Amino acid sequence: MATEGQRVVLITGCSSGIGLAIAVMLARDEMKRYYVIATMRDLKRKDKLVEAAGDAYGKTLSLLTLDVCSDESVKQCVDSVKDRHIDILINNAGVGLVGPVEALSLDDMKKVFETNFFGVVRMIKEVMPDMKRRRSGHIMVISSVLGLHGVAFNDVYSASKFATEGLCEGLAIQLLQFNIKVSMIEPGPVNTEFELNLMTEVSKKEFAGADPETLHHFRTCYLPTQVNLFKGLGQTPEDIAKVTKKVIESPWPPFRNLTNPLYTPIVALKYADETRSLSVHTFYHMLYNLGGVMHVSVRIMKFLSFGWLRRRAISPT
Numbered sequence: 132m133a134t135e136g137q138r139v140v141l142i143t144g145c146s147s148g149i150g151l152a153i154a155v156m157l158a159r160d161e162m163k164r165y166y167v168i169a170t171m172r173d174l175k176r177k178d179k180l181v182e183a184a185g186d187a188y189g190k191t192l193s194l195l196t197l198d199v200c201s202d203e204s205v206k207q208c209v210d211s212v213k214d215r216h217i218d219i220l221i222n223n224a225g226v227g228l229v230g231p232v233e234a235l236s237l238d239d240m241k242k243v244f245e246t247n248f249f250g251v252v253r254m255i256k257e258v259m260p261d262m263k264r265r266r267s268g269h270i271m272v273i274s275s276v277l278g279l280h281g282v283a284f285n286d287v288y289s290a291s292k293f294a295t296e297g298l299c300e301g302l303a304i305q306l307l308q309f310n311i312k313v314s315m316i317e318p319g320p321v322n323t324e325f326e327l328n329l330m331t332e333v334s335k336k337e338f339a340g341a342d343p344e345t346l347h348h349f350r351t352c353y354l355p356t357q358v359n360l361f362k363g364l365g366q367t368p369e370d371i372a373k374v375t376k377k378v379i380e381s382p383w384p385p386f387r388n389l390t391n392p393l394y395t396p397i398v399a400l401k402y403a404d405e406t407r408s409l410s411v412h413t414f415y416h417m418l419y420n421l422g423g424v425m426h427v428s429v430r431i432m433k434f435l436s437f438g439w440l441r442r443r444a445i446s447p448t
């Protein structure tokens with residue numbers, strides 16, 4: 132149980148990746164400032180987290196079951212927290228989806244929205260009223276750079292993160308009245324099970340419904356680019372955990388927080404031209420003309436991000 136002065140942090144999707152890293156980093160805080168409730172939809176997947184948490188498990192870290200796609204599970208979990216008192220809610224659970232839109236099933240798309248968008252809505256609806264009554268709290272979402280700009284063949288995933296960004300932008304304004312902070316963490320590629328799961332799904336699908344030309348672009352331009360980007364620019368889940376901790380500990384937590392400085396110019400490009408045509412055409416060239424030699428695009432991104440733009444992303448160190 133949390134002791135006097137400790138902040139109670141509830142995190143969704145802690146069986147792997149970013150959620151696991153944040154849970155461990157906060158639970159192992161040297162000053163023991165956090166009491167972490169790490170949640171996952173299937174507690175059979177707890178071993179990696181328990182091992183990484185070491186002696187923090189049972190002291191500053193406890194586990195609860197929570198499936199963000201189930202109203203009942205969300206309510207049961209929050210009800211089981213002492214006095215339903217959660218100081219910091221970290222919405223991390225999420226799933227990806229890639230492929231040509233015309234070849235993806237509506238069921239797959241609904242699963243993405245059910246998890247990435249409605250999962251966040253469910254959590255906020257359950258936790259925010261108590262925060263409002265206490266006039267204090269911090270709601271965080273592990274969003275994505277794809278919540279800020281679209282990337283070919285990630286259309287539906289990107290839409291789910293845009294939706295979440297929109298939801299939270301509105302809430303951030305309203306909740307200032309109640310002294311509740313809202314922050315988005317916006318990573319680029321991070322080396323977790325996320326990419327492996329995407330590639331496993333891709334290898335199982337035939338993408339029937341897409342024309343041969345589009346499928347050719349997807350398989351020969353996009354997929355190798357994705358693999359190269361994860362290899363060349365991918366951050367670690369610990370990098371994202373460090374940025375998240377920095378934001379939690381900031382006296383004025385910023386609303387938007389890019390974690391990878393290499394993406395800052397790409398996002399800046401979008402705002403440099405109000406018609407957005409510049410970024411659409413630049414991404415087009417980076418994918419279709421330089422995609423085959425993605426190491427060139429990675430170099431361009433590294434070159435562009437040099438200098439003042441770099442400083443606009445929160446560095447994990």
Ligand SMILES: NC(=O)C1=CN([C@@H]2O[C@H](COP(=O)(O)OP(=O)(O)OC[C@H]3O[C@@H](n4cnc5c(N)ncnc54)[C@H](OP(=O)(O)O)[C@@H]3O)[C@@H](O)[C@H]2O)C=CC1
Binds near residue numbers: 274317325326
């Ligand atoms: N990896 C990346 O490149 C990036 C990831 N992100 C975002 O970061 C977040 C974490 O992803 P990451 O750590 O990379 O990927 P992982 O696949 O490693 O982790 C995703 C976590 O979400 C959980 N999850 C999925 N569905 C549900 C559900 N219905 N209820 C509860 N938990 C669920 C998974 O649990 P289970 O084990 O049960 O499947 C898992 O613990 C996601 O929101 C993702 O969109 C953002 C930018 C980049």
Ligand SMILES: CC1=C(/C=C/C(C)=C/C=C/C(C)=C/C=O)C(C)(C)CCC1
Binds near residue numbers: 277321417
């Ligand atoms: C194709 C392509 C790009 C790809 C970006 C990708 C693939 C980002 C993936 C991010 C992920 C997986 C986020 C998860 O939330 C760039 C660099 C924008 C440049 C233009 C061409």
